[in-house]
Amino acid sequence: MEAVSPATGSASSMLEDVIVEIKDLTFSRGNRPIFKGVDIKIPRGKVTAIMGPSGTGKTTLLKLIGGQLRPDSGDIVVEGSSVPSLGRKDLFVIREKMGMLFQSGALFTDMNVFDNIAFPIRVHTQLPEEMIRDIVLMKLQAVGLRGAYDLMPSELSGGMARRVALARAISLDPNIVMYDEPFTGQDPIAMGVLVNLIRRLNQALGHTSIIVSHDIQETLSIADYIYLIADGKVIAHGTPDQLKTIESEQVRQFVEGLPDGPVPFHYQAPDFLEQLMHKGVSR
Amino acid sequence: MIDFMQKLGHRTLSKLAAFGRSGQILFQSVVAKPAPVMMFPLLIKQIYFVGVLSLIIIVVSGLFIGMVLGLQGYTILADYGSEEAVGQMVALSLVRELAPVVTALLFAGRAGSALTAEIGLMKATEQLASLEMIGVDPLRRIIAPRLYAGFICMPLLTMIFAVVGVWGAALVAVDWLGIYSGSYWVNMQQSVDFMSDVVNGLIKAVVFGFVVTWIAVYQGYDCVPTSEGISQATTRTVVYSSLAVLGLDFILTALMFGDL
Ligand SMILES: Nc1ncnc2c1ncn2[C@@H]1O[C@H](COP(=O)(O)OP(=O)(O)OP(=O)(O)O)[C@@H](O)[C@H]1O
Ligand SMILES: [Mg+2]
Numbered sequence: 001m002e003a004v005s006p007a008t009g010s011a012s013s014m015l016e017d018v019i020v021e022i023k024d025l026t027f028s029r030g031n032r033p034i035f036k037g038v039d040i041k042i043p044r045g046k047v048t049a050i051m052g053p054s055g056t057g058k059t060t061l062l063k064l065i066g067g068q069l070r071p072d073s074g075d076i077v078v079e080g081s082s083v084p085s086l087g088r089k090d091l092f093v094i095r096e097k098m099g100m101l102f103q104s105g106a107l108f109t110d111m112n113v114f115d116n117i118a119f120p121i122r123v124h125t126q127l128p129e130e131m132i133r134d135i136v137l138m139k140l141q142a143v144g145l146r147g148a149y150d151l152m153p154s155e156l157s158g159g160m161a162r163r164v165a166l167a168r169a170i171s172l173d174p175n176i177v178m179y180d181e182p183f184t185g186q187d188p189i190a191m192g193v194l195v196n197l198i199r200r201l202n203q204a205l206g207h208t209s210i211i212v213s214h215d216i217q218e219t220l221s222i223a224d225y226i227y228l229i230a231d232g233k234v235i236a237h238g239t240p241d242q243l244k245t246i247e248s249e250q251v252r253q254f255v256e257g258l259p260d261g262p263v264p265f266h267y268q269a270p271d272f273l274e275q276l277m278h279k280g281v282s283r
Numbered sequence: 284m285i286d287f288m289q290k291l292g293h294r295t296l297s298k299l300a301a302f303g304r305s306g307q308i309l310f311q312s313v314v315a316k317p318a319p320v321m322m323f324p325l326l327i328k329q330i331y332f333v334g335v336l337s338l339i340i341i342v343v344s345g346l347f348i349g350m351v352l353g354l355q356g357y358t359i360l361a362d363y364g365s366e367e368a369v370g371q372m373v374a375l376s377l378v379r380e381l382a383p384v385v386t387a388l389l390f391a392g393r394a395g396s397a398l399t400a401e402i403g404l405m406k407a408t409e410q411l412a413s414l415e416m417i418g419v420d421p422l423r424r425i426i427a428p429r430l431y432a433g434f435i436c437m438p439l440l441t442m443i444f445a446v447v448g449v450w451g452a453a454l455v456a457v458d459w460l461g462i463y464s465g466s467y468w469v470n471m472q473q474s475v476d477f478m479s480d481v482v483n484g485l486i487k488a489v490v491f492g493f494v495v496t497w498i499a500v501y502q503g504y505d506c507v508p509t510s511e512g513i514s515q516a517t518t519r520t521v522v523y524s525s526l527a528v529l530g531l532d533f534i535l536t537a538l539m540f541g542d543l
Contacts, residue, residue: 066416088311088420096418106409120417 019044019176019208020065025074027057027064034060036232037074047202047209049223051216051254052230058212059103061229062178065210066100067091078176096124099169103180105161107153113140113164114149120172139167142197144190159185166194170201176208177201183215191215195222216255220244228254305501312422312500313430325428333394333429333496334436338443340393341386345444348381349373349451356452357460366462370471373452378475378484379540382445384532387491390437391524395499398429399520402503403513411504426500433499437492438485445484483539490531495524 020042027035034057042048050058063069065076067083076083078094086094099120107116117136121127127135140146143163153161162185169177182198183191195218202209213219219226220240228236228243228251236243236251243255356369402425405411411421449471457464475481499520506516 063412068412068415092415092418092420095416098416100413100416102409102413102416104409106413108410108413109405109408123417123419 017044018042019079020210021075021077022061022065023075023077025064025076026072027060027069028072029060033232035071038229038232038234040227040234040237042208042210043225044208045202045206046224047198047211047222049211049213049219049226051213051219051226051228053254054214056229056231058229059180062100062180062210062212065178066095066098096172097175099172099174099177101162101166101169101177101179101182105153105158105165107156107161107165107168109153112150112152113145113156116153116164117168117171120168124172135171136167139171140164143167144193159187159190162186163190163194166197170207173205174207176210178210178212180212181214182211183213183218191218198222220255230254301505304505305497308422308426308501308504309430309497311420312427322428322431325424326431329428329432330436333398333432334440337390337393337436337440340389341440341444342447344385344389345382345447346451348385349377349448349453350455352376352381352448353452353455353460357456357462366456366460367466368470369452369456369462370467370469371474373456374449374471374475375480377445377448377452378480380484380532380536382441382448383484383487383491384528386441386444386488387437387495387528388525390433390440390492391495391499391521391528394433394436395495395520395524396517398433398496398499399503399506399517400513402426402429402500403506403508403516406504406506407508407510407513422504426504429500430496433496434489434492437495438488441485441488479539483535486539487532487535490535491528494527494531498524498527 018041020040022038022040025035025038025040026033038061040050040061050061052058060069064071065078065083067086070084079097081090081094083091083094107113108119111119114136117139118132121132121135137146137149140149143166145160145163145167148156148160148164153164156164162182166179166182169179179198182194186194198209198211199222201207211219211223220243223240225239226237226243227234230250236246236248238246243251246252352373353369356372357366360366360368360372402411405421405425411425414421414424453464453467456462457467502516502520502523506512
């Protein structure tokens with residue numbers, strides 16, 4: 001199916017300064033295709049959201065951008081260099097410009113909160129310790145966890161760990177920040193704070209933000225541009241207002257959160273009734 | 284039949300591929316580019332975890348094995364009326380064989396399994412992936428210090444094992460069974476040669492340390508990142524490194540003492 005995008009003119013004018021470009025990407029896990037020809041352009045200095053049903057490969061997409069996975073075909077260009085063709089060393093260089101919030105948080109369990117956030121700064125800069133201290137406290141203040149600086153990751157709640165991970169992802173002020181599900185597990189207050197934080201970082205520091213999320217309302221309120229992916233393809237893209245006006249049933253279902261429609265809620269599986277009749281699960 | 288051959292070929296290929304990957308990990312983390320300044324504090328910490336924390340088990344086992352050797356040696360040698368030679372027997376068997384082999388086996392169980400589980404869990408919780416995204420090579424930050432710590436600690440632990448064992452044997456043979464202590468020590472000094480016994484024993488220790496640590500970090504780094512995968516990797520570390528140590532011990536012994 002062709003991707004739906006009304007008012008392509010205004011969209012492409014916005015997309016002139018592209019920092020990440022994904023061209024005709026295909027990728028499969030084993031023999032299950034995850035992406036079948038995806039084109040995405042991420043404009044510099046904007047908040048771009050990537051949305052789609054669970055299991056469509058949003059996390060996979062971020063890992064492809066970060067060069068942790070290699071595509072089967074197609075290209076991913078970040079700031080002018082083609083990530084899949086970079087050698088190990090250049091890959092580490094380009095990753096210094098990226099920050100990534102992992103879906104699982106992925107804090108270093110052998111360091112406390114403070115050292116976790118200070119880690120990227122210590123590795124990549126020669127800043128004096130007092131300055132690092134100030135930066136870390138600032139980041140912690142921004143996510144509302146300054147009081148938790150000396151806790152170990154095992155002593156944090158799920159939502160707190162995610163906010164610490166967010167503070168770590170932005171500690172070096174990278175050009176590109178990728179947030180994998182920043183809002184899950186947050187109470188409404190923290191959620192509002194995070195939405196503001198991401199917005200502010202974006203405006204104040206000119207970061208490019210890539211957000212992967214299911215939280216439609218928050219994402220619509222924060223994103224400048226949205227890509228909807230389902231079934232290995234981009235099914236629609238546009239600004240939040242444009243998306244709201246798209247008539248496609250598939251898009252409507254996702255934006256309005258309807259349980260049933262053309263976007264399958266289920267992981268691909270044999271017919272349910274048939275499987276029940278045959279009693280048992282064949283592997 | 285064809286099915287069987289196919290399976291065999293597939294297994295062989297995947298084993299070969301695994302061997303290649305482990306070599307690549309070794310090369311990229313250690314051989315390619317050591318970074319001493321960054322490494323030093325990390326190395327100290329790993330030497331503590333890998334070496335110092337293994338001390339207790341090494342000392343206790345060394346003591347008991349030495350005591351058993353003293354007792355067994357005495358009863359056997361007493362039949363020939365040459366119980367004074369117990370010092371020589373204990374020292375040679377410890378320095379040449381028992382110290383490197385038993386230390387390596389204990390090291391695989393104590394430190395190797397811990398290394399595998401730790402690295403495997405780091406992989407499962409995406410800590411390795413997030414290091415990569417921060418722009419730090421986990422091979423150099425996580426793997427290399429652990430490898431070096433293993434290489435450094437194994438020979439030291441082996442020496443400690445041998446010394447404690449000799450002392451334990453003296454405890455039994457001299458203090459308990461009443462051999463004249465002068466003949467225990469003089470016999471030992473006269474028969475143990477520094478180059479051919481002590482150094483060869485240490486060469487074994489270095490080789491075993493290298494192999495065990497390599498297997499341990501490779502199994503951790505390459506494991507399936509689930510709890511089941513980690514437990515299997517830990518088991519494989521202990522099994523493979525024990526087999527490798529025993530097999531290599533035979534080869535090294537043949538080369539060193541076999542007069543081939
Ligand atoms: N390591 C892996 N090995 C094999 N298949 C995988 C692996 N990781 C993910 N997959 C598969 O790839 C698909 C995409 O996974 P991914 O984690 O990118 O989904 P997602 O869009 O981030 O979902 P969610 O919103 O639930 O986080 C899933 O269907 C999953 O089954
Ligand atoms: Mg995901």
